[in-house]
Amino acid sequence: MRKTLITGALGQIGSELVVALRDRYGDDQVIASDIRMPASPYESNGPFEYIDCTVRRMMDDVVQKYDVGTIYHLASLLSATAEEKPHVAWDVNMGGLYRVLEIARESRCAVFFPSSIGAFGPNTPKDNTPQDTIQRPNTMYGVTKVAGELLCDYYHSRFGVDARGLRYPGLISYVAPPGGGTTDYAVEIFYEAIRNKRYTCFLGPDTCLDMMYMPDAVKAAIDLMHADPDRLVHRNAFNVTSVNFTPEQLAAEIRKHIPDFVINYDVDPVRQAIADSWPNSIDDSAARAEWDWKPEYDLEMMTADMLENLKKKLKSS
Numbered sequence: 001m002r003k004t005l006i007t008g009a010l011g012q013i014g015s016e017l018v019v020a021l022r023d024r025y026g027d028d029q030v031i032a033s034d035i036r037m038p039a040s041p042y043e044s045n046g047p048f049e050y051i052d053c054t055v056r057r058m059m060d061d062v063v064q065k066y067d068v069g070t071i072y073h074l075a076s077l078l079s080a081t082a083e084e085k086p087h088v089a090w091d092v093n094m095g096g097l098y099r100v101l102e103i104a105r106e107s108r109c110a111v112f113f114p115s116s117i118g119a120f121g122p123n124t125p126k127d128n129t130p131q132d133t134i135q136r137p138n139t140m141y142g143v144t145k146v147a148g149e150l151l152c153d154y155y156h157s158r159f160g161v162d163a164r165g166l167r168y169p170g171l172i173s174y175v176a177p178p179g180g181g182t183t184d185y186a187v188e189i190f191y192e193a194i195r196n197k198r199y200t201c202f203l204g205p206d207t208c209l210d211m212m213y214m215p216d217a218v219k220a221a222i223d224l225m226h227a228d229p230d231r232l233v234h235r236n237a238f239n240v241t242s243v244n245f246t247p248e249q250l251a252a253e254i255r256k257h258i259p260d261f262v263i264n265y266d267v268d269p270v271r272q273a274i275a276d277s278w279p280n281s282i283d284d285s286a287a288r289a290e291w292d293w294k295p296e297y298d299l300e301m302m303t304a305d306m307l308e309n310l311k312k313k314l315k316s317s
């Protein structure tokens with residue numbers, strides 16, 4: 001069997017996707033890579049290679065060395081960081097993806113590319129945002145995500161590269177910290193609720209966004225890569241979602257477990273503007289129809305699981 005390479009593997013998604021793929025295929029079948037070196041023991045359980053995704057030779061060498069057949073390309077700058085460093089974001093997000101697709105074309109690899117609700121924009125319909133709709137984002141992150149979606153479609157139609165992808169909403173997890181996105185509050189709030197029973201949120205109380213618990217995000221990526229290609233009408237950029245809430249609603253759910261939890265607000269204009277340009281909720285019926293996408297976690301289950309696992313993690317650290 002040809003092996004699987006994950007770029008940006010030490011990030012929020014990669015930390016859990018690597019484990020899930022190794023459980024499925026075996027430790028040696030999955031090569032983790034990042035521009036950082038692994039720290040904790042579970043991260044180094046299996047091959048790890050240093051790869052800067054903007055340097056083609058580094059990625060090429062690893063693809064040849066291990067006979068890689070599938071690349072989950074997670075290396076990226078996230079929305080808030082990309083606004084701070086737009087030039088670096090272009091190089092990493094677009095330059096990295098272009099190199100991955102070129103290598104995939106030459107070495108006949110399949111590619112997974114995670115897009116985002118950031119690929120929409122201020123004039124996208126805000127509620128139940130359709131799969132195929134207006135995409136005019138006004139952030140560097142969004143620009144790289146729309147262009148990435150289109151580039152993946154192009155490499156499939158022009159060169160036959162089996163590129164597939166999802167538009168993730170904000171992702172919530174207790175394993176690795178989030179990497180500088182606009183929805184990071186929905187992770188930080190759990191840490192602060194457990195540690196201090198209070199949290200100051202950088203988005204306003206009524207900012208409604210789609211979110212997803214990491215086990216569902218990992219399952220979505222793996223399910224899509226195993227989907228029957230004959231059923232895929234879209235291939236790339238599938239809308240996927242599982243929960244939808246405002247900071248106020250999340251705080252209310254946390255209060256069911258920590259009754260004296262208090263939320264305050266100190267709105268960050270940059271991240272609020274990014275959130276305001278994103279949909280309130282998205283329609284994932286194409287993913288449900290074309291590859292049977294179905295999330296497992298709702299807000300109640302996710303909150304209970306996050307609090308339980310994060311308490312254990314913080315106790316042991």
Ligand SMILES: NC(=O)c1ccc[n+]([C@@H]2O[C@H](COP(=O)([O-])OP(=O)(O)OC[C@H]3O[C@@H](n4cnc5c(N)ncnc54)[C@H](O)[C@@H]3O)[C@@H](O)[C@H]2O)c1
Pocket residue numbers: 007008009010011012013014033034035036051052053054073074075076077078092096114115116117167168169170171172177178179180181183
């Ligand atoms: N986490 C979310 O909420 C979310 C939502 C939508 C889409 N996504 C997308 O999913 C992907 C992974 O997201 P994540 O949350 O794991 O991000 P993250 O920031 O936690 O991890 C990204 C990883 O990429 C690495 N990296 C940065 N520059 C690199 C380079 N030049 N070469 C190689 N590696 C490099 C970083 O060291 C980091 O470990 C990204 O494409 C992101 O846009 C994430």
